[in-house]
Amino acid sequence: ARVVVLASGTGSLLAALIERSRIPGSVFEIVAVGADRDCAAVGIAREAGIESFTCRVADHPDRGAWDEALREHAARAEPDWVVTAGFMKILGPRFLDAFGGHIVNSHPALLPSFPGAHGVAEALAHGVKVTGTTVHLVDAGVDTGPILAQRAVEIGDDDTEDTLHERIKIIERELLADVVAALVTKGVVIEGRKARIL
Numbered sequence: 202a203r204v205v206v207l208a209s210g211t212g213s214l215l216a217a218l219i220e221r222s223r224i225p226g227s228v229f230e231i232v233a234v235g236a237d238r239d240c241a242a243v244g245i246a247r248e249a250g251i252e253s254f255t256c257r258v259a260d261h262p263d264r265g266a267w268d269e270a271l272r273e274h275a276a277r278a279e280p281d282w283v284v285t286a287g288f289m290k291i292l293g294p295r296f297l298d299a300f301g302g303h304i305v306n307s308h309p310a311l312l313p314s315f316p317g318a319h320g321v322a323e324a325l326a327h328g329v330k331v332t333g334t335t336v337h338l339v340d341a342g343v344d345t346g347p348i349l350a351q352r353a354v355e356i357g358d359d360d361t362e363d364t365l366h367e368r369i370k371i372i373e374r375e376l377l378a379d380v381v382a383a384l385v386t387k388g389v390v391i392e393g394r395k396a397r398i399l
């Protein structure tokens with residue numbers, strides 16, 4: 202199956218997906234990487250010989266035009282699935298219309314707790330003893346789509362946002378790659394808010 206990955210950051214999740222996609226017998230290949238800014242993830246794609254595109258909001262007259270341009274970039278790669286791996290933009294209606302139901306996100310907290318761009322820091326600040334990672338389908342909201350898989354990560358007394366996030370990412374990398382492989386081979390059923398991988 203053809204997968205497009207969208208990223209905005211260091212690309213550690215992207216790197217893990219590339220590694221998994223290149224294991225003999227892998228069921229998916231990453232056909233393009235998109236970013237909304239210059240970021241390390243684009244460099245990782247280039248080094249891996251994967252086509253990449255950068256689609257910045259600032260390069261477009263408005264958010265709608267950006268939404269359409271991002272859709273067009275992704276559509277050119279003819280993806281079966283889109284994975285947002287540390288992509289720090291909310292996808293617009295045009296993109297969601299084109300790929301909705303086939304967009305997967307990874308979030309470094311146990312949704313519905315601590316959605317948004319600071320989930321790790323907020324879990325730490327709240328004093329919870331367990332947080333984790335959530336892989337879910339993307340809908341029009343912020344980290345609100347049907348949940349596909351979760352894994353718990355204990356918070357240590359001397360954890361900082363960085364040490365905790367790095368530990369979450371170790372679990373996240375594995376879970377995201379497992380879920381993508383399962384989705385492309387088995388598919389998913391949505392019943393109301395719930396998603397079940399077949």
Ligand code: GRF
Pocket residue numbers: 208209210211212213214215286287288307308309370373
């Ligand atoms: C991941 O923890 C992801 O869940 C969150 O941002 C982080 C991306 O890390 N949205 P990286 O850019 O893949 O290293």
